[in-house]
Amino acid sequence: MLYDAAVIGAGPAGITAALYLVRSGVSVALVESSAPGGQVLSTAEIENYPGFPKGVKGWELADLFDAHLAEYPVARVRGDVTSVEAAEGGLYRIALSEGEALEAKAVVVCTGAKHRDLGAPGEDSFRGRGVSYCAVCDGNFYRGRDVVVVGGGNSALEEALYLSRIVNKVYLVHRRDAFRGAKVYENKIRETENIELVTKSVIDEIRGGNAGMDSVAVRNVENGDIRIIEAEGLFVYVGMAPVSSFLPAAVERDAAGFIITDAEMCTSASGIFAAGDVRAKRCRQVSSAVGDGATAATAALTYLEHWNA
Numbered sequence: 001m002l003y004d005a006a007v008i009g010a011g012p013a014g015i016t017a018a019l020y021l022v023r024s025g026v027s028v029a030l031v032e033s034s035a036p037g038g039q040v041l042s043t044a045e046i047e048n049y050p051g052f053p054k055g056v057k058g059w060e061l062a063d064l065f066d067a068h069l070a071e072y073p074v075a076r077v078r079g080d081v082t083s084v085e086a087a088e089g090g091l092y093r094i095a096l097s098e099g100e101a102l103e104a105k106a107v108v109v110c111t112g113a114k115h116r117d118l119g120a121p122g123e124d125s126f127r128g129r130g131v132s133y134c135a136v137c138d139g140n141f142y143r144g145r146d147v148v149v150v151g152g153g154n155s156a157l158e159e160a161l162y163l164s165r166i167v168n169k170v171y172l173v174h175r176r177d178a179f180r181g182a183k184v185y186e187n188k189i190r191e192t193e194n195i196e197l198v199t200k201s202v203i204d205e206i207r208g209g210n211a212g213m214d215s216v217a218v219r220n221v222e223n224g225d226i227r228i229i230e231a232e233g234l235f236v237y238v239g240m241a242p243v244s245s246f247l248p249a250a251v252e253r254d255a256a257g258f259i260i261t262d263a264e265m266c267t268s269a270s271g272i273f274a275a276g277d278v279r280a281k282r283c284r285q286v287s288s289a290v291g292d293g294a295t296a297a298t299a300a301l302t303y304l305e306h307w308n309a
């Protein structure tokens with residue numbers, strides 16, 4: 001099938017881009033690898049998206065985004081994109097994992113980012129048997145038990161707070177004593193009785209047996225002291241890696257693989273735009289992803305006007 005625009009990824013950036021494009025009267029395919037919402041779906045509570053003074057649950061916001069898009073005739077295509085290649089006539093060919101393909105005049109890449117692994121010994125052995133990357137998905141398994149969260153960004157702070165309401169105790173392990181995440185979360189963490197901060201510390205090893213993980217060895221980076229923390233769950237929040245490897249070399253990326261765009265969300269490849277967390281930028285928020293999506297759609301529409309002229 002040929003579309004004016006193909007939007008890849010159905011998180012806040014992709015849904016917004018699709019919405020803006022379809023409302024402008026062009027034909028749009030939205031390629032979704034999983035349920036709409038992206039990282040919003042694995043976020044317990046979102047407190048900084050305007051319009052929700054009491055906060056909103058991630059799945060509720062994702063549902064609202066999806067319901068909004070459902071009002072418009074966007075072709076929803078399920079699948080993982082394996083490649084985007086320049087095709088004849090100035091089109092792009094977007095290949096999907098199931099062998100299907102579609103063509104579009106313009107492509108808006110909104111594939112976001114996925115969690116990074118911690119890289120500690122034992123992570124692979126206890127993945128899914130104690131080691132998790134999603135508190136909203138797995139937190140309930142540890143109800144009334146002790147868990148460790150590692151990281152010092154917004155994800156680690158938010159999810160430590162979420163877990164503190166379910167589990168017996170949360171140990172928050174961070175390699176520095178200053179947090180990258182917002183002060184509002186850090187203050188809440190410091191006020192929460194069942195969260196213990198273990199700062200200037202890294203996880204040397206994840207330990208356990210056949211029944212799963214039972215402890216982590218934590219090393220103080222200043223004095224080298226090793227502390228064994230007994231816990232059945234470890235939630236890893238040490239940053240995100242972009243989903244951009246399926247793109248052609250013509251799309252310039254930074255050393256970590258994040259797509260470089262200009263202020264209009266244009267990439268180095270004519271007709272390919274990028275929006276949201278997959279982009280090289282500093283601010284990664286639902287609100288900034290939505291803004292990127294609207295900007296990218298506007299630039300794509302200008303491109304399509306010239307294409308059709």
Ligand code: NAP
Binds near residue numbers: 048
């Ligand atoms: P992040 O902001 O990149 O933070 C990653 C954290 O992990 C940092 O504290 C980093 O330590 C630590 N870290 C990295 N590698 C490590 C390692 N090998 N061992 C131990 N610790 C390690 O990642 P994020 O928290 O996933 O957030 C990603 C983006 O989404 C950010 O832009 C964030 O602001 C945004 N986000 C926003 C919200 C919100 O506003 N509500 C919620 C979630 C995410 P250092 O600090 O020492 O580098």
